Amino acid sequence: MTQGTRDGRVPARGTLTRRNLVAATAAGAASAAGQRLWRGAAALGAASSRDTVVMAPSYVIRSLDPGHTLEPLGEMICHAAYDALVTLNGEDLSNPRPHVAASWMVTGGGRLYTFTLRRDIRFASGNPLTSADVKWSFERVINLKSNPAFFLDNVAAVTAPDPYTVVLRLRDPQPSIISILSNGALGIVDSKAAAAQGADAGPDAASRDHAEGYLNSHSLGSGPFILESHTPNQEVVLARNPRHWRGAPSIARVVIKNIPEASTQALGLERGDLDIATGLGLANAQTLMRVPSVVVKNSLIAASFVMMVNMDPALSGSLANPKIIQAIRYGLDYDGILKIAGPGAVRMAGVIPNNLAGALDPREAVKTDRDRAKALVRESGIAAPRGRMNYASDQTSFGIQYPILAQKLQADLAAVGITVDLNGLPGAVALGDYRAGRSPALFGGYVADYPDATDFLVYLPGRLVGKRLRWPATASAAAGELAHWGDQAEQEADARARVALLQKVQRRLLEIGPYIPLFTPALPWGYRADLRGVTFNSVWGTDFFTVRRT
Amino acid sequence: MNLAVYIGRRVLFLPAMLVGITLLTFVLSHAVPADPVAANLGEQAAANPEVVAAFRHQWGLDRPLPQQYLIYIWRLVHGDMGTSISTHQAVTTDLGQDLPATVELAFAAMLISLAVGIPLGILAGVRRDTVVDQISRGGSLIGVSMPVFWLGLVALVVFYAWLGWAPSAGQLSPRLSRPPAVTNFVVIDALLAGEGDIARDALSHLVLPALVLSAYSIGVITRMMRGSMLDVLGEDYVRTARAKGLSGLRVTLRHAARNALLPVITIVGLSFGGLLSGAVITETVFAWPGLGSYAFRSATSLDFPAIMGVGIVVASVYVFANLLVDVAYAVADPRIRMG
Numbered sequence: 001m002t003q004g005t006r007d008g009r010v011p012a013r014g015t016l017t018r019r020n021l022v023a024a025t026a027a028g029a030a031s032a033a034g035q036r037l038w039r040g041a042a043a044l045g046a047a048s049s050r051d052t053v054v055m056a057p058s059y060v061i062r063s064l065d066p067g068h069t070l071e072p073l074g075e076m077i078c079h080a081a082y083d084a085l086v087t088l089n090g091e092d093l094s095n096p097r098p099h100v101a102a103s104w105m106v107t108g109g110g111r112l113y114t115f116t117l118r119r120d121i122r123f124a125s126g127n128p129l130t131s132a133d134v135k136w137s138f139e140r141v142i143n144l145k146s147n148p149a150f151f152l153d154n155v156a157a158v159t160a161p162d163p164y165t166v167v168l169r170l171r172d173p174q175p176s177i178i179s180i181l182s183n184g185a186l187g188i189v190d191s192k193a194a195a196a197q198g199a200d201a202g203p204d205a206a207s208r209d210h211a212e213g214y215l216n217s218h219s220l221g222s223g224p225f226i227l228e229s230h231t232p233n234q235e236v237v238l239a240r241n242p243r244h245w246r247g248a249p250s251i252a253r254v255v256i257k258n259i260p261e262a263s264t265q266a267l268g269l270e271r272g273d274l275d276i277a278t279g280l281g282l283a284n285a286q287t288l289m290r291v292p293s294v295v296v297k298n299s300l301i302a303a304s305f306v307m308m309v310n311m312d313p314a315l316s317g318s319l320a321n322p323k324i325i326q327a328i329r330y331g332l333d334y335d336g337i338l339k340i341a342g343p344g345a346v347r348m349a350g351v352i353p354n355n356l357a358g359a360l361d362p363r364e365a366v367k368t369d370r371d372r373a374k375a376l377v378r379e380s381g382i383a384a385p386r387g388r389m390n391y392a393s394d395q396t397s398f399g400i401q402y403p404i405l406a407q408k409l410q411a412d413l414a415a416v417g418i419t420v421d422l423n424g425l426p427g428a429v430a431l432g433d434y435r436a437g438r439s440p441a442l443f444g445g446y447v448a449d450y451p452d453a454t455d456f457l458v459y460l461p462g463r464l465v466g467k468r469l470r471w472p473a474t475a476s477a478a479a480g481e482l483a484h485w486g487d488q489a490e491q492e493a494d495a496r497a498r499v500a501l502l503q504k505v506q507r508r509l510l511e512i513g514p515y516i517p518l519f520t521p522a523l524p525w526g527y528r529a530d531l532r533g534v535t536f537n538s539v540w541g542t543d544f545f546t547v548r549r550t
Numbered sequence: 551m552n553l554a555v556y557i558g559r560r561v562l563f564l565p566a567m568l569v570g571i572t573l574l575t576f577v578l579s580h581a582v583p584a585d586p587v588a589a590n591l592g593e594q595a596a597a598n599p600e601v602v603a604a605f606r607h608q609w610g611l612d613r614p615l616p617q618q619y620l621i622y623i624w625r626l627v628h629g630d631m632g633t634s635i636s637t638h639q640a641v642t643t644d645l646g647q648d649l650p651a652t653v654e655l656a657f658a659a660m661l662i663s664l665a666v667g668i669p670l671g672i673l674a675g676v677r678r679d680t681v682v683d684q685i686s687r688g689g690s691l692i693g694v695s696m697p698v699f700w701l702g703l704v705a706l707v708v709f710y711a712w713l714g715w716a717p718s719a720g721q722l723s724p725r726l727s728r729p730p731a732v733t734n735f736v737v738i739d740a741l742l743a744g745e746g747d748i749a750r751d752a753l754s755h756l757v758l759p760a761l762v763l764s765a766y767s768i769g770v771i772t773r774m775m776r777g778s779m780l781d782v783l784g785e786d787y788v789r790t791a792r793a794k795g796l797s798g799l800r801v802t803l804r805h806a807a808r809n810a811l812l813p814v815i816t817i818v819g820l821s822f823g824g825l826l827s828g829a830v831i832t833e834t835v836f837a838w839p840g841l842g843s844y845a846f847r848s849a850t851s852l853d854f855p856a857i858m859g860v861g862i863v864v865a866s867v868y869v870f871a872n873l874l875v876d877v878a879y880a881v882a883d884p885r886i887r888m889g
Contacts, residue, residue: 054724062590062636070592145601150594206604216638231728232637232644233847234839257724259837263703264719267711273718394850428852432588435596449594464597 051252053531053547055276056265059258062147064230065215066187067140067199070147070449073256075184076541080238080254082187082221085115085134085166086178090535090543093302093451094357096178100129100188100222101166110173110493117164121245123190123222131160136191136201138168143205148185151450173491175498176452183450184540190220224249224545234258238544250548269294269526276534276542278525282342282399285524293529298344298522300355301398301538302448304456305341305348307332307409307516309387309441312470316440319387320514323380324418329366329516331373331416332409337518340408342399344522350506351459353520357495358453358502365517373416386419389441390433393424397445398521409443437468445521451539453502459515460486460505469514478512553880560873567869568862572626575861576619579854586611586852590635609635609854622858631862632855636847641859644844649863650734651721652833652840656825658760663767663821668814670768671775672807675783686772693769702762702835709758716758719837723751759836763829767821774817778810785809812882819875823868 057076063069066078087099098104101115121129135158142152154177157169170177180186191201197220199211219227222245225238238254259265259279266284268274270291280288280296289296309325310316318324338345349360377385391406403424410420420441425433433439446465448455458464462473462483473483482505489501509515527534533546586609587602595601606612610621625632631641667690674686709716717723721736728736729743737756740749782788783806791805792798830842841860848856 049725052725063638070595145598145604147592147595147601149601150598213638231647231839232634232639233648233844237727255724257720257837258839259719260843261703261719261835261837264706264835264837267706268718268724271711271714271718273724426582426584426850428584428589428850429582432584435588435593446593449592458593464593467597 050549051250052255053251053253053275053544053549054255054257054273055542056257056259056268056274056279057277057541058279059233059256059260061230061232061236063212063216064219064227064236065212066137066185066189066221067144067148067205067209067215068146068212069185072447072538072541075539077227077236077238077256078184078187078221079223079540080225080544081219081223081227082184082189083121083129083223084183084187085117085181088182088451088537088539090546091299091537093179093355093448093537093539096182096451099182100134101181104178106175106493108169110175110491111170113168113170113177115166115168117166118245119164121222122243123193123220124226124241124243125190125193125220126243127190127192129188129190129222130163131166132163133188133191134158134166135160136194137189138186140189140194140199140201140205140209141186143201143203144209145206148183151180151183151186173493175493175495176450176454176490179452180450182539187221187223190222193220225254228253244545246545249545251544254544266526269528272528274528275531276525276527278523278536278541280399280524280526281396282524285399285526286343288526294526295529295531295534296524296526297536298342298524299536299538300344300346300353300520300522302353302355302451303398303445303521303538304351304353305400305443305445305518305521306351306459307441307443307518308439308465308469309514309516310437310439310469311475311514312437315438315470317387318380318382318385319418319420319441321380321382321385322512323376324382324385325514325516327373327376327380327385327416327418328413329373329510330369330376331418332412332516332518333368334365334518335368336412337405337408340400340405341519341521342524344524345519346522348517348520350503351509351515351517352453352456352502352506353448355520356448356451356453356456358489358499359520360503360506370416377417384419385417386421387441388421388423389443390423390425390430390439391442392427392430392444395427395430398523400445400521402443405443434468437470439468443518447538451537453499454490457486457490457505459509459513461513471514476512478508482508482512553877556880557873557877560876564866564869568866569623571861571865572623572858573619575858576622576854579852579857579861580615582852584852586635586854589850589852622855626862631859634848634856634859635853636851636856641855644856645841645859645863647731647734648839648841648844651736651838652826652829652842654735654737654756655759655763655829655832655838655840656822658756659764659767659825660818660822662760662764663771664818666764667768667771668775668807668811671772671814672779672802672810674772674776675779675806675810676802678780683776686776690769690772690776693765693772695769696765698762698766698831699835701765702759702832705758705762706835717751717754719835721752721755721838722748723755726751759832759838762836763825763832767825770817770821771814774814775810778813779806782806782810812879815878815882816875819871819878820868823864823871826864826867 057073060071061073062071064077083100085101086096102118104115138158154170154174155168156171159167197211197214200209217230224241224244226241228237228239230236236256240248240252242248262281262284265277266280269277285296288294309319313320346354347362347365349362349365352359391402393403395402406422410422413420460466460483461471461479473480485505492498530550532548536542634641634644637644670686674683677683729739729745729748732739732742736752737749788806791801830846833840833842845860
């Protein structure tokens with residue numbers, strides 16, 4: 001249709017009318033504005049993409065306050081923002097290294113740990129880091145009585161005899177305290193700045209401390225990064241700390257995004273919108289292996305996947321019979337289970353993960369022997385052994401889908417004449433049942449709270465997991481003896497003797513305990529190939545200080 | 551009846567309905583056989599009675615349930631929805647942060663649904679049993695039957711990963727910073743901050759999830775509009791209009807479509823409520839930080855104050871959507887309010 005002028009005349013093509021002029025001007029302005037906006041966005045992206053790292057982890061943050069945090073992502077952020085006395089080198093969990101503490105000395109029969117601090121460390125605020133801050137930070141963790149308080153359960157006192165010396169007096173010898181101190185939750189907080197925000201480290205800290213809200217969106221540490229912003233359930237932004245004592249990190253900003261769907265993470269990583277993704281899932285990780293711009297890794301996690309049976313026959317029925325427990329061990333198809341666990345997962349002979357000193361050699365692990373399993377069922381005298389197994393039907397850990405693993409265990413046991421009725425429950429319900437000691441049988445992964453094999457003594461009678469399976473140390477003389485060996489292993493200062501004790505404990509545990517070790521899992525994760533220095537460990541994930549872009 | 555009186559009566563009914571909703575949500579969320587301690591404390595902490603007692607005391611879980619409910623209602627009356635166990639923020643702050651993202655998404659999806667569904671329905675009704683009608687019916691059937699989760703992932707793979715037409719998941723490109731929060735509507739906040747590039751980026755991120763979310767309501771609106779058009783086109787007044795010599799387009803738009811819209815208004819109102827409360831899957835696939843994601847996380851971590859807050863907001867949205875539908879009906883058809 002041809003537009004006419006108000007008097008009805010049709011202008012010749014190319015004639016400049018008032019309407020054409022306005023339209024042309026508007027179009028030009030819109031085009032210029034559009035181009036400017038486009039260029040602006042592109043330039044913004046280009047300027048920030050080189051020194052910004054975008055990560056999509058498995059996103060659960062309960063707190064970013066070192067006095068309260070425990071979940072892996074909270075630990076990772078605390079590790080970036082707060083320096084701890086000791087640290088770990090990437091994925092090597094066995095050799096804690098000096099960090100804020102330049103050195104340490106153990107005396108008093110393994111009960112006195114004296115740390116000499118570095119003198120060149122300042123918090124991001126500019127305040128110097130001294131022994132008073134270490135003492136205050138540890139006392140706050142103890143007195144807040146929150147999630148990480150158990151790390152320092154064995155600490156009787158923290159003293160600061162001079163500005164650069166800290167002494168931990170333990171109730172009992174505990175060589176694992178050095179590994180424990182690498183934890184992000186035990187990062188050193190700027191006590192002066194924190195007190196100004198309502199933090200308290202005194203005996204009544206649980207009721208008097210009001211700093212968690214502040215520390216959820218600000219950091220008060222000396223780490224290589226500063227918590228720039230935290231939008232709950234959406235993202236965390238870390239900014240480079242220019243004052244960091246090891247020098248400013250190569251990466252200027254770290255953006256940690258909540259991307260719950262594994263496939264969305266995979267697409268973002270493939271397209272380069274994400275730099276690191278740790279919630280990919282097994283299938284996506286395998287697909288990404290074909291993408292040259294992405295590096296896919298399967299990192300062994302300090303966790304043990306174990307099937308367990310409640311020792312109370314009223315709950316677990318015939319499954320609690322010792323012969324039936326042995327039959328389960330021989331009846332499972334471990335090769336098939338490892339396929340479900342995914343690449344990188346390793347068969348586990350005991351309950352200590354294969355990447356920690358004290359683990360049994362995987363070659364010691366029970367081999368599938370269905371005839372022997374059937375014979376053990378016959379020896380039990382139970383005609384048709386049967387029991388119920390709880391599992392979290394909505395849970396996926398390290399890419400392992402719990403419903404699939406549950407069905408595999410059920411099918412394997414059915415093949416040797418043991419009937420397992422599966423009871424899929426929402427995660428919180430399954431966890432609640434287990435913690436209340438109400439689960440008849442179950443399986444799950446216990447992830448290390450700290451990188452030391454003694455954390456896995458929780459499986460012993462009378463300890464954390466043992467109690468939940470109604471297996472007290474008083475259950476039998478053998479259980480009592482096993483518990484005693486566990487105490488010895490925990491206090492043994494000599495590394496070799498300690499490993500030997502831990503292995504003895506596990507072998508005995510498999511003879512008399514309700515556990516069927518399955519595997520040490522591996523996390524499938526990936527990062528862009530132009531990044532260097534990217535590692536993942538199960539204590540505090542990725543250390544952003546070492547990450548750089550080529 | 552006067553329109554204002556009609557609306558006033560409906561609004562007065564609202565508080566009683568909200569109290570009923572809080573009671574129902576409270577009872578249902580506490581009937582779940584799970585403990586917030588299990589969902590929020592670590593293994594070791596949950597085994598320490600002192601830590602567990604401190605946790606229960608901090609969140610008021612050590613009080614009898616009726617007392618917990620009455621305290622909640624008392625605070626609610628004073629505008630306090632409590633503090634979220636998961637985020638440690640006031641639930642009102644959380645909702646103020648997450649609800650706008652969902653409203654933005656639902657509003658965009660509704661606009662698309664109306665812009666596509668109504669013309670398509672009209673066209674299908676007018677061209678009954680033609681190829682256009684068959685395509686429209688087939689398309690709407692696909693729209694209502696396709697799982698949103700699958701559709702979302704396919705849309706991401708095709709338009710983001712393969713063709714590169716759509717941006718990444720999320721409200722903004724990952725490397726961009728959010729504008730300072732004023733309204734928590736990212737596009738508006740970006741414009742208020744004079745950040746045109748961020749507003750443009752936010753708008754471009756809105757398109758794909760809104761299209762995916764609108765698929766179902768496009769299908770419903772198209773089918774409803776087509777059916778309604780078929781009814782209306784057979785009416786005497788349409789025949790009269792044609793007999794008067796009015797053009798086909800004028801008869802269709804002025805006489806038929808206008809009257810055929812009435813039943814569609816109901817569907818639009820309910821669909822908008824559904825879009826707001828049911829966007830959880832779309833939000834998960836597109837990493838959209840909205841109310842649906844907040845509701846899911848609150849439920850899995852047994853965050854009772856947050857669950858209550860979401861329940862109240864979703865119920866209120868439905869109530870208000872219904873109210874708006876009724877009012878729109880009353881405006882469009884005066885016989886309703888007179889009755």
